[in-house]
Amino acid sequence: DFRPRGASLLTAESQGQFAFLDLREAAIDLSDYPVTGLSDKVLKPFIYAPRDLYRPGEVLDLSILLRNRDGLPEDVKHLNLRLIRPDVKLLLEKNLVARDAGLGYFSYRFNIPVTAPTGLWRAEVRIGAKDKSPAQVFSFNIEEFMPERMKLVLNADKKLLGRNDRQVIAVQGDYLYGAPAAGNKLKASRLMELDRHPVKAYKDYYFGNPEDEKRLERKELDEIKLDEKGGGFLDIEPVAASIASALKLTVTASLSEAGGRVVTRSIDGTYWPAKSxxxxxxxxxxxxxxxxxxxxxxxxxxxxxxxxxxxxxxxxxxxxxxxxxxxxxxxxxxxxxxxxxxxxxxxxxxxxxxxxxxxxxxxxxxxxxxxxxxxxxxxxxxxxxx
The missing domain is CATH 2.60.40.1930 (Macroglobulin (MG2) domain)
Incomplete structure (x- = not known):
């Protein structure tokens, strides 16, 4: 008890303002309140995704950053990821390999089954596969929400890109009742994935260098506004010359309507650094x-x-x-x-x-x-x- 003996009030006065604390009253009991704060951890993963609401059949892109107490990256090569269904059953367990261990960056793309149960799902990340409790949890909902009211069509000028080739994609957005999506905003991103077996006739052959995996990135493109006919173009810069492997390029575009709902479509392309x-x-x-x-x-x-x-x-x-x-x-x-x-x-x-x-x-x-x-x-x- 830090009360001064015999004192009844603690007063404070400054620049015409006055406050007091009655020392005769009982101290506030904090035992019912969570005042402990977050537990201290040597390593802590931070999980994020483009959104937390999905429909069955869509794709969930998870990104994970691993940081230490000082908020700095840690050179850890593996993390354990578990996906928990709404009925608390384990759907998937995956040992993730760092996309960039120096930055503490991990990622995972989950194709949500069309038969996935609706409700609240959990993505749990553990530092070690044998850890009893997760180091971090990302919760997301899978729901059968309202049907689309717009259609979005993507067409590429080239399916096969070479070194120094720009990837140009034509965009056409329309409302289902016929009017063009004039003036609507479109956001897009490009994901690059290493393709070690790019030739179907030689699927047992390994092409390229696995070290190129460290140079791959997900690029967010500048937002565009569709013209009066609902059309537009995505003009994407060439793949970096330092990448000497075949790649699978996936461009994902999301067209927004006035109410905020979006229609999302993807288109795939292929990159070869040389003709052979x-x-x-x-x-x-x-x-x-x-x-x-x-x-x-x-x-x-x-x-x-x-x-x-x-x-x-x-x-x-x-x-x-x-x-x-x-x-x-x-x-x-x-x-x-x-x-x-x-x-x-x-x-x-x-x-x-x-x-x-x-x-x-x-x-x-x-x-x-x-x-x-x-x-x-x-x-x-x-x-x-x-």
Whole structure:
């Protein structure tokens, strides 16, 4: 009790203002109020999505930022995501891999089933898969709300984009009763996804470099207003020249009506960094070959239509990857296991590929992890299998 002995009132006076506190009354009991605040956590994920109301059959894009006590990114490579239905049953559990570990950024795209039950859903994120309680929860509703009153049509001038090509999409919006959606606002974004198997005829072949995953981004486009005929164009800048892999490009556009409701449509495109790319297919299964044996690969050089092309000055390099693991202690996390990676190029083969043909390569391997890089001298592009 901090009351001065014998005192009845505590007064304060300043610039003509006066206040007092009666010390004879009982102190306020705070036991019934949640005054503890948020619990202190070493790491905390923050989840966000474009909205929190969806219909069955739509797509939920979740983004997660992982931060420490100081609000700074943490280099954590994995998070555990669980989707809980309204009846508290587990629908999905996924171990997410960081899109950009240095920024602490994770993302996940969930295609909501058309048979999904309506009600309040939960996306729970845990730092470790064995954690009993989630570190953060994002709640969203799935409801069968009112039908659309507008239609939105997207048409692309090119389905296949090359380096330095701009992606131009024609937009047409109309009300279902016939009038054009003149003056209505349209928002759009473009999502880029790495496509390691872009040629259907060679679906077992790996194209491009998985390291390009770190360079991909979701780009929000400038809002446009449709003209008096309900038309407009989305003019999107070329894919960055630093990306040397085939991509799947998804442009999602949302057209708003006066009442705030939106109609959303998507259109897909394909990006190839050159007119031809090299593909690698292992002759073994499950990425495993016996120690002290030979690893065999098939190499192709194809275009986007799947035609086998000739290639000169092609080189293949086999690289051994050695990992060293160690434990490090810090006051915030305690003991943490970390790793260092060393790479050793072992052998290189130079070869040519005849038109309409595949080339087979054989490398002797021992115990450990390896990576094969195949480079096209004509384009400078690499394809990697690890």
């Amino acid at each position: 790319m090299l593909g690698i297919a292992p002759s073994f299964k499950d990425d495993v070959v016996e120690s002290d044996s030979e690893a065999q690969f098939s190499i192709v050089r194809v275009n986007a239509e799947g035609e086998l092309l000739a290639g000169e000055n092609v080189s293949a390099t086999l690289i051994k990857e050695d990992y060293d693991y160690f434990w490090e202690y810090n006051e915030e996390e305690g003991w943490v296991r970390k790793e260092t990676r060393n790479e050793y190029p072992l052998t290189q083969q130079k070869f040519t590929i005849a038109a309409g043909e595949k080339t087979n390569l054989v490398f002797p391997v021992a115990h450990g992890r390896y990576r094969l890089e195949v480079e096209d001298g004509a384009t400078g592009l690499k394809s990697v299998y690890a």
